[in-house]
Amino acid sequence: MNIEQERKNRLKKMLNQMKEQILKEAREEIKKFQTGEKRQIVEAVMDDADLSVIDLSEDISLKQLSTHRDILKKIEEALRKLEEGTYGICEMCGDEIPEERLKILPFAIYCRDCQEKIEMIEKFESEEG
Structure with missing residues (x-):
């Protein structure tokens, strides 16, 4: 295997x-x-x-x-x-999501870097609105 x-x-x-x-x-x-x-x-x-x-x-x-x-x-x-x-493939960048992240967050669809970018954008948008 x-x-x-x-x-x-x-x-x-x-x-x-x-x-x-x-x-x-x-x-x-x-x-x-x-x-x-x-x-x-x-x-x-x-x-x-x-x-x-x-x-x-x-x-x-x-x-x-x-x-x-x-x-x-x-x-x-x-x-x-x-x-x-x-x-286990990031839906944003296409990189592999580390298995350690998937063990903690099994339904993660983004790698940590992309997730942080998304959260920063959401935070910025909520502060603007």
Whole structure:
């Protein structure tokens, strides 16, 4: 097996592990709603302040599920790119994104230098506007 294939296998394994972890967390959140865990809390509510805590808890759970969905989409896109051979290639300059960066930020689409340029431009534009 060549070095490039080994790198691809390592990255694929990392992405699949991350995908499984996100799916597990999402299943646990969904299970809380299905088993009535949230309902049991509602039955113990004493006043309006307790109700707002329940609402906030449900909002947070739904936001977490939404975040999980967004991350899963990014993982699926990264896996697709990995299969077609474009994963880990900066979409701006075309250079290879270091594996260390991909381990920290698996869905990075820019190398560090290009990401910094983009952030500087965004900061400049927000200060102007």
